[in-house]
Amino acid sequence: MSKNAITALAGIVVALLAGLAILWAQGYPALPSYAALFSYSLFSKFAIVSTLNKATPLILTGLSAAVGFGSNCVNLGQPGQFLIGAMAVAAFGIACDLPTPVMIPLAIMVALAAGALWAGIAAGLRRRFNMDEFITTLMLNFIADYFTLYLISGPMWDRTTYSPMTKMTNPGSWLPMWDGLSTAFVVSCVAFVITWVIWDRSKLGYEWRVMGQNSAFARVGGCRNEANFTRAMLLSGALAGLAGGLMIMGGMQHRFVKGMGANYAWDGVMIAIVAANGMVPTGLYALFFAAIQTGAMGMELETAVPSEFALVLQAIIVLFVVASRESTRLLINRWAAKLRARAAAGGAQDIGKGEGGERRASGH
Amino acid sequence: MHLVIEMLRSSVLAATPVLLAGLGGTYTYYANVFNIAMEGMMLIGAFTAVAGSYLAGSWVVGTLAGMVGGVVAALVFAVFAVYLKTDEFVTGTAINMLALGGTTYALRQMFRVKGAFMSPMIRAIPRIRIPLIGALPGIGPVASGHPFLVYVTLALAIVIEWHMFRTRYGLRLRAAGEDPRAVDSVGVSSDRIRAQAILISGALCGLAGVYLSLGYVTLFAENMSNGRGWIALAVIILTRGRPLGLLTMSLVFGFFDGLGLSLQSTRIPPQFTQMVPYIATIVALYLYSREKKRVSAGQAGQAG
Numbered sequence: 010m011s012k013n014a015i016t017a018l019a020g021i022v023v024a025l026l027a028g029l030a031i032l033w034a035q036g037y038p039a040l041p042s043y044a045a046l047f048s049y050s051l052f053s054k055f056a057i058v059s060t061l062n063k064a065t066p067l068i069l070t071g072l073s074a075a076v077g078f079g080s081n082c083v084n085l086g087q088p089g090q091f092l093i094g095a096m097a098v099a100a101f102g103i104a105c106d107l108p109t110p111v112m113i114p115l116a117i118m119v120a121l122a123a124g125a126l127w128a129g130i131a132a133g134l135r136r137r138f139n140m141d142e143f144i145t146t147l148m149l150n151f152i153a154d155y156f157t158l159y160l161i162s163g164p165m166w167d168r169t170t171y172s173p174m175t176k177m178t179n180p181g182s183w184l185p186m187w188d189g190l191s192t193a194f195v196v197s198c199v200a201f202v203i204t205w206v207i208w209d210r211s212k213l214g215y216e217w218r219v220m221g222q223n224s225a226f227a228r229v230g231g232c233r234n235e236a237n238f239t240r241a242m243l244l245s246g247a248l249a250g251l252a253g254g255l256m257i258m259g260g261m262q263h264r265f266v267k268g269m270g271a272n273y274a275w276d277g278v279m280i281a282i283v284a285a286n287g288m289v290p291t292g293l294y295a296l297f298f299a300a301i302q303t304g305a306m307g308m309e310l311e312t313a314v315p316s317e318f319a320l321v322l323q324a325i326i327v328l329f330v331v332a333s334r335e336s337t338r339l340l341i342n343r344w345a346a347k348l349r350a351r352a353a354a355g356g357a358q359d360i361g362k363g364e365g366g367e368r369r370a371s372g373h
Numbered sequence: 374m375h376l377v378i379e380m381l382r383s384s385v386l387a388a389t390p391v392l393l394a395g396l397g398g399t400y401t402y403y404a405n406v407f408n409i410a411m412e413g414m415m416l417i418g419a420f421t422a423v424a425g426s427y428l429a430g431s432w433v434v435g436t437l438a439g440m441v442g443g444v445v446a447a448l449v450f451a452v453f454a455v456y457l458k459t460d461e462f463v464t465g466t467a468i469n470m471l472a473l474g475g476t477t478y479a480l481r482q483m484f485r486v487k488g489a490f491m492s493p494m495i496r497a498i499p500r501i502r503i504p505l506i507g508a509l510p511g512i513g514p515v516a517s518g519h520p521f522l523v524y525v526t527l528a529l530a531i532v533i534e535w536h537m538f539r540t541r542y543g544l545r546l547r548a549a550g551e552d553p554r555a556v557d558s559v560g561v562s563s564d565r566i567r568a569q570a571i572l573i574s575g576a577l578c579g580l581a582g583v584y585l586s587l588g589y590v591t592l593f594a595e596n597m598s599n600g601r602g603w604i605a606l607a608v609i610i611l612t613r614g615r616p617l618g619l620l621t622m623s624l625v626f627g628f629f630d631g632l633g634l635s636l637q638s639t640r641i642p643p644q645f646t647q648m649v650p651y652i653a654t655i656v657a658l659y660l661y662s663r664e665k666k667r668v669s670a671g672q673a674g675q676a677g
Contacts, residue, residue, distance in 0.1 A: 140662050
């Protein structure tokens with residue numbers, strides 16, 4: 010196992026223990042709650058299918074954030090890009106009625122384009138006017154939120170219902186269910202593979218990663234950082250938009266409902282952070298977070314712990330995994346410094362038998 | 374005339390939480406800590422304030438609880454970001470998520486409700502009527518009768534301007550932000566100063582939360598900070614952290630927030646009026662960047 014996997018595992022274990030302590034302190038049966046959490050997310054066919062369905066948007070929002078952060082584009086606009094992607098697909102699915110083989114690829118393109126467009130606004134503001142993308146994307150989230158709310162409670166409101174939502178999309182745009190598993194999961198996996206190839210195996214992805222590590226080095230090395238920034242932003246936005254679009258195409262409701270997507274976009278941000286922007290770890294953590302969210306429902310049924318506990322647990326996991334990663338790195342560097350100091354002191358024995366070196370190193 | 378007075382009054386009310394959080398952010402700004410967690414600290418403060426006020430039946434306890442909530446969130450931030458050297462952006466984002474998830478969870482766990490918690494048992498912070506000025510026509514309704522935190526905030530803006538630029542502590546704090554090793558070399562721990570800055574910002578963001586849940590309204594709603602912590606961050610960038618600049622800028626944002634509210638009586642859909650403060654933030658950042666470009670172009674011209 011690699012060093013990263015070990016520190017991540019240590020962080021997860023500590024975080025799960027901290028979660029256990031919180032449950033215990035509040036007087037819940039802690040261990041049975043955890044047992045329910047995992048049996049309802051992993052240990053039956055229905056549980057696994059539910060987890061995979063839950064993972065579908067999380068994989069995409071996670072990839073979106075990972076591509077952004079890993080390229081040094083602080084795209085915090087996943088919630089907005091998600092909503093705009095979903096709204097675009099809803100509008101497309103209501104307006105067009107074509108056969109499924111035409112409709113589904115088109116709807117996917119619409120979702121990608123809509124998300125990319127919303128991220129593109131922030132990218133354009135950054136490139137033309139040098140405005141920090143992390144603030145503009147955050148502000149665009151609120152604008153997207155209120156804009157979609159306006160559409161579903163005004164011009165696109167389905168007047169046969171009592172709460173704000175659009176009409177159902179035409180069945181041509183629905184992704185088929187396969188024994189409980191929505192084929193949206195397959196679309197999500199294909200997007201994962203494509204993103205992985207771009208990120209880990211293409212020249213473009215290499216340039217983005219270099220830009221993420223050290224943008225000055227990338228510039229000196231001949232990368233066109235400005236163009237790469239825009240491209241990474243667009244891909245990041247497209248992935249978040251697709252996550253939103255799949256919420257309409259897959260699932261059961263096939264319409265844009267108020268409050269849709271809840272926390273999927275922010276969960277994606279956390280997933281990318283905890284995965285240190287790696288593509289494969291992002292996929293794995295997306296599955297893990299999906300399991301926690303799915304299991305939380307079962308936990309509420311069995312031991313009456315509010316399912317919102319999943320949100321707390323996720324944030325704790327992020328903090329502990331990241332902290333254990335950073336502090337192990339720090340510890341290893343410190344040990345290395347100590348060893349070097351000792352070696353240097355040993356090499357120059359006539360100068361005070363290495364005491365000075367030792368004291369300096371331990372004084373840190 | 375009545376409309377103008379009403380708008381000015383709502384500007385003051387809406388500016389206060391942004392200003393309070395912004396004043397907290399001033400400390401982290403000068404200590405060179407990227408404090409994206411203000412949003413979360415504010416939300417936690419808003420929740421603990423309501424919880425304290427409800428359980429103890431006292432706004433004093435509520436106010437203190439709100440500040441403690443903000444400080445505890447800040448303590449987590451400080452431990453991770455300063456002592457465990459976790460990336461500030463990462464820690465801040467995680468704290469925001471913890472705040473959102475934690476308050477939603479606690480809302481259900483403690484009060485058995487989803488969405489929002491309101492009760493006549495929640496004691497709001499008192500409003501102050503200023504004698505003489507309060508009786509003046511026009512000025513009275515704008516300046517008087519606000520929750521007392523509004524006046525505390527105005528005073529804090531002046532006190533913090535002085536604290537940051539006229540005291541030894543302020544000097545050390547700014548030095549710790551500019552060059553931490555220089556501060557360390559004279560025997561003052563820069564880590565400690567940075568942690569203190571985070572804690573101060575936590576207390577002030579907590580107070581902003583108190584204002585939201587016990588002053589502006591008297592209830593707690595999920596995610597009720599609604600981006601104000603991020604707007605405060607934008608305001609800090611725009612004013613380069615100067616407290617008196619923050620005061621002016623927050624009033625401008627308060628004006629747009631209030632503008633949105635007063636436009637709700639017109640035929641514009643409410644969702645568009647609610648967008649106004651966020652659009653105003655983007656426009657302000659645009660104007661700021663244009664101004665900065667012009668200044669730097671001017672300097673380059675002079676040098677050339």
